[in-house]
Amino acid sequence: MKEGSKATPLNLCPYCTAAFDTFEELKTHVVSVHKTEPLPKPAGWIALTVNGQVHELKVEPEWTLYQVIHDRLGLMGVKMFCDRGACGSCTVIMDGRPILACMSLAIECDGKHIQTAEGIAEAKHPLVESYIKHHTMQCGYCTPGFITTAKALLDRNPDPTVEEVMEALGGNLCRCGTYPQHPKAVLEAAQTLREEGSK
């Protein structure tokens, strides 16, 4: 989406109030005269890099990151389960941290890098296959939240202990009770990753 250029009717420089016809001209001005980058976006505009793709879009202040990723970007792997920060189902990885999309305001996520379960699967991360192998899903509604949380853990700690895996997944609820399978699946994926890495 490249709609940023028509967002403000009047392209005023926020530093010296000089006016420009187009947003691009204003941008050039700010970079050259005020030596700053990036130019503050027009109010409500954010750029999100989701699964490696940049999305620029206008959001309302009250929109949660869940609403933007699920409803706007159509990534259905972020799941609404508790809607209050109590279940981990809406977990995405944002700048390396597993965070809850239902408890984040999209407008505060400008410039962030985000990964969802879809991105993890597309990248053929071994977590996905090991989750399938270990039957680490029943109804599956909570599963993407576990996968993203586990991926964030393995990114930081490629060789976790069973306790560390359990601790990291402690914020993910599963009503079907798939719990015992997660440490098994995550540890196996970690091993596969390490083997792939050493090849």
Place this chain on the structure above:
Amino acid sequence: MTAKKLGPYQTLKAEGTYKIGADKPTIAFNRIGKRGVRRYDGYAKASGKALYTRDVLLPGMLYSKVLASPFAHAKILRLDTRQAEAYPGVRTVLRFDDPAIHGRELTGSIAGPTRMAPQSAGWAMLPVKTILGDEAIFEGQMVGVAVCADSEQIAAEALKRVKIEWEQRPILLDQEEALQPEAPILIPGADSNQIIDERELTTKGDVEQGFQEAEQIVEFTARRHAHLWAGAELPCVIANWSGDKLEMWVHEQQPYLSKLILSEQLNIPMNKIQTHSLYQGCSFGERCNPSNWHQNGINVLAVLLARKAGRPVKLVLNRAETFYGESGDVMASHFKVGAKQDGTITAVQMKSVFANYMCTTGVEHLIDNTRISHLRCEGITAHVNKPPAWWCRCEQLPNVFCQTLIFDHVADALGLDPTQVALRNDGCEGHDPSYLSEFKRRHGFPDRDSLRECIEAGRKAIGWEEKWHAPGTRRLPNGRMHGMAFTWSHDWDDTRGTGSAAVMIQNDGSVSIIAQHSDVGVNPWTAYMQIVADELGVPYEDIEINPFDLNVGFALMSPDGSCNLGSNGFVVKKAAQKAKQMLLDLASEKFDRPADALDVKESVVFEKARPENRMPLKEVVKMATPMLNAVGIWTEPPVLAWAWHTHGLWGQALETGRPRMCRQANFIEIEVDTETGEVFVTKVVNVNDVGQAISPETVEGQMYGGTYMGLGRALTEEMVWDPSTGVLLNRNLLDYKYATLLDYPEAECIYLETGLGHGPYGSTGIGENTATMIPGLLGPAVYNAIGQRVDDFPITPHKVLKALGKIKE
């Protein structure tokens, strides 16, 4: 014997009706019962690509919300919706007094001569079963008005602008108080708060005689407070009209039935309703029954709103709104049990008072399971101003709750090992196990003693011999008290269910199972594909199922009552067998051999006597196609066969002459911190005789998975109401506490395969057992640890400390 020649319909019916007897496999198992079969839904679910109803967004879709009563008992005197209607973004408002619904009753599921009867509506306890009424008898009840707007937020805002004058009425929250003579009557015109239920009294034999035969009499009381399903996906329904055709997306275990109900309710021909039922984020029975208001009610409203608005409408519930339905085992019970010194139970008398709905009376497992001759069970249900109670994994909760407590109290009073007391009383409908042995022999089942085998396996796994002790006698080095307990029951073959499906061999030799089916996470499709693979002789990987569309006409038995596989296994098996016959029929022309001289394995058709005479299945069906541009070439009819199966009526195992023969045993080991009252579960052993496991990992998944739900129900899950207003206080997933990954250890799950089930290949159900069995087990376990009874569920630290005399109240 020359039977009357049956027509095609009667043939189908005869083939499809379950006949009592062991279902012995006629093929070698290649995939059935094997580990490592790739899970059908695995990739979709792990990759985040599985679509659930909640995920569906249609162009131009509107969102709808319904007003929830803030009062536990109140009537709308005046309703002013003008401001809501004028609110920007609001597209349609439907009021209870709209002629489209005014005074119309919400009809329920199949019952009685009229097929659809309001009496059977899932909110059976509700006196007024309006589609949308003007009176609330519990806080949170959807009443008065539904709005439809551009977004969920706007719909919610609009509802806040509805002005209502309420008449508040007195409330009752406790079922026993509701039956006191001085209690206010909740239902205008009724003369008491008791709900008439034909199951009110069950008697067998003569308890007085039983008590006289007894050498010991044990009496005790127990209580179970409300819990609920609290599934993962937030329920919603989507309706979209195009002319006279209706398209629906539903989160339901029984979408076909829901279509039938909708059609009856709104006069829409069934063939004009196209229903999609996608992946489902849990169900557990709560979303099983289309006659539940949260299901049927919102469906009807969504359809009416969509018609009025002329656009697709998604009616959504938020998390808090999903909390207005409780388990049907809210009970206060008194027990009197007579027993002989050797452990033989001579009589059981129980009296329970239920709130809003009695799932089961409490006595049924004692009938199905034991040789106890004298039983008397009184179950009274009272109206209270709380949400409708319903089945919730599963309706057998009261039955196993009672059985667990009765057996433990008796063993304790007699100073006997509870596993011995179980074996002493095992049986069926007052008969001892020799009756079952006779039945097994007569019907081709192996004469194995399922309970004994379960108990032996479980005792060994948990170390019962070494560790079990008298109550309150073992303090551990860490200062906590050690406790153990055991319970048992029969299997969960609910012996009912009907389904139909087709198996089709596509033109390229790949195979499709054609039928709608709802997935709630029990990995059913993998199991069906395993069965079809082995029965048809094709590789598992070549089979596919597309179960989301209800319009294919075939519908497999809904996943409730643990009768998923019990009936569907037969359906797909029979369909595969018929398809195989067709295939061999077709092949016989090509091989120029009779069909019965041929067989299929790994998608190769061959002559049994000369296996080198072979042809890939793909070649055999090359021209068998439903459609091919046949100019200048010949085609053949497709290889497609369908089957139907019915497995009797639910709850009538005995009338239909099918005693349950598989047993299960559950063992637990706990530690109690006597300073804080905290209960630590250290080991759970579940032993289930599943007859025959089709997918071992799936069986185990139900066993360990159910353990978490069971333990949560025992220790932390409880709905809490404000005593003066009747407002539900903990309707979110922080304050309603179910198990996290860190709360309990992984259960050890042992399944036995005795072939004693009435399902396909001798299998029986597993989906509901553990979650239902485990909760009651904590009562005996805590008693064994601290030597004091806490038969009040959930067993909170508060109650444990009270039993220990650490706090006064």
Place this chain on the structure above:
Amino acid sequence: MRTFAHFNARTVDEVVSILRRYGERAHVIAGGTDLLGKMKDELLPKYPEALVNIKSIPGLEYIREDHGTLQIGALTRLEDIAADPLVRGKYNALAEATRRAASPHLREMGTLGGNICQDIRCWYYRHPDNRFPCLRKGGGRCYAMNGENRYHSIFGANVEQGCYAVHPSDTAPALIALNAKVKTSRRTLAVEDLFEVRVGKTTVLDSDEIVTAFEVPTPAKATKSSFVKFALRKTIDFPIVNCAAMIASEGGRVTAARVCLNAVYVKPYRATKAEEFMAGQPINEANAEAAGDAVVSDAKPLQHNGYMVQIAKVMVKRAILACRSEAPPAQT
């Protein structure tokens, strides 16, 4: 959620000036894990008109030792504190408190400033749409006093208002036991003095004042600190009772003790009776038990929370015992 004006602040001054402009009608948002839940539920009579994001202010997220103190920026995430080797080494009570708070995800998002400034969890207060317009919202009565008060104060209500809602923070008692100070945009005060119960407020902060940092004095050599928490679940759960202690000993006897309970009173509850009792005593079972007894001798439980008295007593005992020089890790 209903809409509001939103500002991504770049400096503390900018926050203060926006807050001044809006008065009580604006809130700052840090991790948002507490605030957004409140906004979604619209539980207050007045919905915020504006949110001021302080995560966009650079330089408020740090952990460092500086002149015999540990300095922690207000925006530092709980998870980072829990994982920090420095904190784990010398400030065990804080490491443990942050490790046991909420859930992993919430700790990745939730800040220390937000944890200290978080609102109460009374389920009447938290019920959506201001269903119970109680004292704490400026209404006329407390619904918990005679209602479902199993998680409410056992040490009485706050005096002026009769509110029994407990302070739910896990980190507050740890910071108080460690004798920490809190720095705001305008002053420095002891964490212990930060809490105040008023309509719509849990702290003494003015409406245009924000927390910027915490300063924890580095404990002396023979000093140990601990944190214990009792909750119904092992994670994703607020404390029913928690307790932190910091005890300095010499020659086997306690020279100084600071013990603080939380979730038992409307503010973090300094267990001064335990501190007094322990002074000069060796740390052992009997003394720790007696110290616990002393603390709860003042308890005035409500109808449904009597069990919390017993648990509070045990938490005090265990927190103290965990400060023994070779104490095994506390169990709860």
